[in-house]
Amino acid sequence: MFRKLSAVIIVLILSVSCGAAKQEKPAQSGEQQPKAETIAPVHPEHQPDASESSRVTPTVLAIRKIEDSVVNIRTEKTVETNVSPFFNDPFFDDFFGLRKRSYKTQSLGSGVMIREDGTVVTNFHVVKDATTIFVITRDNANYEAEFVGGDESIDLAILKIKDQTKKFPAAALGTSSDIMLGEPIIAIGNPYGLSSSVTTGVISATARMMNIGNNYSVFIQTDALINPGNSGGPLININGEVIGINTAIHRQAQGIGFSIPMDTIKRVLPEIMKSGKLRRGHVGFTVKDTAKGEDMMPVIESVEKGSNAEEIGLKAGDEVVEVGGVPINSEEVMYHILRSYPPDSSVEIGIKRADGTFKGRLVLTERPSDFGLIHLDTKYGIAVSEKDGYLTVAKSEGTKYITVGDIVVALNGTELDNLEQLSRLIEDNQDKPFILTVYRDGRLLQIKLNP
Structure with missing residues (x-):
């Protein structure tokens, strides 16, 4: 009886053990079992748990503050070209002529929202000559934008999204006036539609003079990689504020x-x-590069009566050594820096005299309507007036190639109709060489005037 009961108990224990083995298969060594999780909403303001809190650095937090404001910019441009229908054979091309063919090109860049109404800042070269501009936001939504304006000399352009039915996430704008050498920075872009492309580095120079084409401008220099696709995106500090483009x-x-x-x-x-x-402000004084020992330095030639320059105490003979906190070593550099100072803005001027170095803050004013003619006279010693319906040289003291009585007919190939047009074209070419075409004794002569 006891033996039978023991056998029954053993059978029951084995049955229970086998059933348990079928229900729970033991994990193999090194094998992780998947776990079911309840579906939960993903909140954009993700709060890290204890396991990842040490990885959420100030850099990560700064990027999270601005990444929704960084956009991709796609442009279309229509290009026309002459195409030979006869395999570039000169005989047939001369006889039948060339055909015009148009095609579209595309370019990509980045930008950043600075206002909730869809105002976007980017580089001028990203949208230059574009016929159509699209802004693509981080959620991959496409918006057509219009070109508001810009300035090629500082490579800056302003766009505005045409859709006015929604608000857009605007970036926080900081200041570049207090940036420090070695300060950590983050460059963000949206190249080729790849959102939140990030490079990091430090400030290498706070005010570096660089040449863009024929123009000098002041830039922040960093060691963060900036490629063409990232061009136009924001440079931010560790607080997530935009300090540059x-x-x-x-x-x-x-x-x-x-x-x-x-x-x-x-x-x-x-x-x-x-x-x-970008209209340029009027400083009220002129300078000329003058030898100072072995160096050439911009020295003030004249100061306009009643101007702000006279009011703050600038005088002929003062050596200009600094403009806007940037050291100056030539007339060309000074005028290029002043390009980014429109009327009613102010700039700090540093000058050197025999009795020391001084600084003053100059408020720029509207330029006179005949600024170009004034510049032609003060810079080149050439005065032009209207005589018998022609633009005639009335004074020429700065160059032997233009003489009194010459008739000015064109500037850089553009035919001239009046003094206002001549003045405007000279103002547009103030910092660049330009070519005057004059008529003299039955001949057309071209004279290049260098800045």
Whole structure:
């Protein structure tokens, strides 16, 4: 009886053990079992748990603050070209002529929202000559945008999304006036639609003079990689504030990036939004490069009576050593820096005299309507007046190639109709060489005048 009962108990224990083995298969060594999780909403303001809190650095937090404001910019441009229908055979081309063919090209870049109404800042070269502009936001929504205005000399453009039915996430704008050498920075872009492309680095120079084409401008220099696709995106500090706009002006440079300072953008933004371009302010004095020992330095030649320059005490003979905190070593550099100072803005001027170095703050004013003619006279010693329906040289003291009595017929190939047109074209070419075409003794002569 006892033996039978023991056998029954053993059978029951084995049955229970086998059933348990079928229900729970033991994990193999090194094998992790999947766990079911309740579906939960993903909140954009993700709060890290204890396991990842140490990885959420100030850099991560700064990027989270601005990434929704960074956009991709796609442009279309229509290009027309002459095409030979006869395999470029000169005989048939001369006889039948060339055919015009148009095609579209595309370019990509980045930008950043600075206002909730869809105002976007980017580089001028990203949207130059574009016929159609699209802004693509981080959620991959496409919006057509219009070109509000810009300035090629500082590589800055302002766009506005046409859709006015919604508000857009605007970035927080900081200042570039207090940036520090070695300060950590973050460059963000949206190249080729790849949102939140990030590079990091430090401030290498706070005010670096660089040449863009034929123009000098001031940039922030960093060691963060900035490629053409990231061009136009924001440079931010560790607080997530925009301190500059990245620009790929040196595509061959290794480990060097440049950004337009935020204070420059703030200074020119109202002027560009108002008139579509950057008008230059009037300083009220002229300078000329003069030998100072072995160096050439810009020295003030004349100061206008009643001007702000006279009011703050500038005098002929003063050596200009600094403008806007940037050291100056030539007339050309000085005028290029002043390009980003529109009327009613102010700039700090540093000058040197025999008795020391002094600084003053100059408020720029509206330029006179005949500024170009004044510049032609003060810079080149050439005065032009209307005589018998022609633009005639009335004075020529700066060059032997133009004489009194010459008739000015064109500037850079553009035929001239009146003094106002001549003045405007000279003002547009103030910092660049330009060519005057004059008529003399039955001949047309071209004379190049260098800045």
